[in-house]
Amino acid sequence: MSITVRIPTPLRTLTEGEDEVSVEGGNVAQVIDALEAAHPGLKDRLVDDKGVRRFVNLYANDEDIRFLDGLETPLADGDTLSIIPAIAGG
């Protein structure tokens, strides 16, 4: 299950500048754990002990996972998980 994860600009310091990384996982939670293994520090930015941090928007393909099954949202081979940043400035 290879999932493409789109990394927003402010988190690319953790992915050696890469704007997309590929990891394995069958749902969002597994993908986040795989991200953390490959790029330590990412998980803390995305989730806390209550789940996805309130201001973080995760999209499975084009849908906000809040409107799907949250961290349990299933992902299939070839799917894209996007981490969408806040709209900063002005």
Add this chain to the structure above:
Amino acid sequence: MRHRRIESIVDAVGHTPMVRLRSLERETPEVEIYLKLEYANPGGSVKDRPARQMMLDAIADGRLTKDRVLIDSTSGNTGVAYSLFGAALGYRVQLVMPENVSQARKDITRAFGTELVFSDPMEGSDGAIRHCKALVEAEPSHYFYPDQYSNASNPKAHFLGTGAEILEQVGDRITHFVTGLGTSGTMMGTTRRLKQHSRPITCVAVEPAQPFHGLEGLKHMGSSIVPPIFDPALPDELLPVETEDGWDMSDRLAADEGLHVGHSTGANVFGALTLARRIGRGCVVTLAPDRGDRYFAPLRWEKHYEW
């Protein structure tokens, strides 16, 4: 001033009320805390001030004419202000914004006849800046590009307006001023005015503690395109605020003070309270850039609702 009769909505900008935050002061009995309600501007945000100043200055010296289109990159509030004044003054407006700004914002600006261009949501506001610059470079004579990040009229609006008004309202008491950094126009202009006051006023800039944050409207300078109008030597201190602390303070202001504000206000007030606790005695002033209703997101049940 707010009760006066005016000739145009453009004249309704500024002279915003300042409200004392008594519920917070219970934690800091020797410190007065005031919030200046910038959402009382006609476009609903602090951005009315710089947008108005940038447009009027450009009209005065001929940079903005009726045969040009005003274009800028904006996360929303500046766009609402341009759209409002563009409609009132008779100028065409085009806005570049990241595609993930809320539907409400897109609808508000379109209501004034503004045309929207969307940039990549993954690139945030920096992506919108780059996209806008590319459009202007392709057709420079077609556009007037105020560029709020580098336009001196932006901080000037706060020097002439916000800073002067704060001194009128609490000039005899204020010891500290706190506000967040976005374009940095509010911080730069207001601070320059407050530093001219006869007594010293400490000016503190709030910024998101993390590069990846949820304080819309605010910039983490260390990881962003730094606006040319930003002078890092001007603030006396940079105060980092976590997203969750700003969000929680927004909720608290609504519940305890009847102030339903955006997250940048929550961050500003959290910064003001942090400072108040530290100084123990004094008077801290901060700003409410906009209302919370600018940030309503669709709920699950209405997400696919169609009229």
